[in-house]
Amino acid sequence: MKAKIDVTIFKNGDIDMLHASIYEELWKDYCSLKKRAHMHEERNTKKGNYLCRRYQRVALLTLFAFFEGVLDNWIHRLQQEYQEYQHVGMTSLKEKCDAVLGYCFFCTYTKRTQDFTELYDIIHRFEQHDVSFIEHINRDALLRAETMIDAYLCYVEAMTTLRRFPKPDKSTTGLMNKLGGIVKSCRN
Numbered sequence: 295m296k297a298k299i300d301v302t303i304f305k306n307g308d309i310d311m312l313h314a315s316i317y318e319e320l321w322k323d324y325c326s327l328k329k330r331a332h333m334h335e336e337r338n339t340k341k342g343n344y345l346c347r348r349y350q351r352v353a354l355l356t357l358f359a360f361f362e363g364v365l366d367n368w369i370h371r372l373q374q375e376y377q378e379y380q381h382v383g384m385t386s387l388k389e390k391c392d393a394v395l396g397y398c399f400f401c402t403y404t405k406r407t408q409d410f411t412e413l414y415d416i417i418h419r420f421e422q423h424d425v426s427f428i429e430h431i432n433r434d435a436l437l438r439a440e441t442m443i444d445a446y447l448c449y450v451e452a453m454t455t456l457r458r459f460p461k462p463d464k465s466t467t468g469l470m471n472k473l474g475g476i477v478k479s480c481r482n
Contacts, residue, residue: 320360326355413442
């Protein structure tokens with residue numbers, strides 16, 4: 295997977311090079327939006343409450359974009375290695391979750407120890423474009439969705455080699471090394 299590269303050059307000549315996958319960027323976006331919503335909620339003004347609700351809605355959409363992106367990346371990896379996952383690509387989020395949980399069983403031969411019913415309920419409401427779900431989002435509902443998604447991702451990561459924030463591919467690493475070499479030679 296290619297990663298986004300961010301180079302910052304400071305006035306004193308120091309250079310900071312960061313690289314992050316789109317999944318890390320979406321997660322950071324979600325955390326930032328959630329924090330902004332909380333800040334506006336704390337103000338307890340009419341405008342603050344209005345902005346809080348807007349940030350919470352966008353945070354929810356970003357959280358699901360992150361979750362679906364991670365699942366799609368995992369499914370893509372499974373499709374490259376196993377023929378039986380070829381049909382999973384364009385299915386619902388719940389079916390993708392089930393397919394990945396099936397892979398967990400394949401890797402460990404242990405039955406699922408966690409219940410993801412609440413996560414599936416949240417996914418169902420989101421996939422049905424249930425406007426009331428988005429309309430009535432609040433801090434508790436947002437945190438509950440985050441907690442359910444995180445529990446699912448942690449479970450999969452504990453059972454398999456799949457990771458939500460994969461390491462960048464060789465082309466990105468090679469580019470970072472080349473940039474680092476150029477910068478180092480310029481500084482000398």
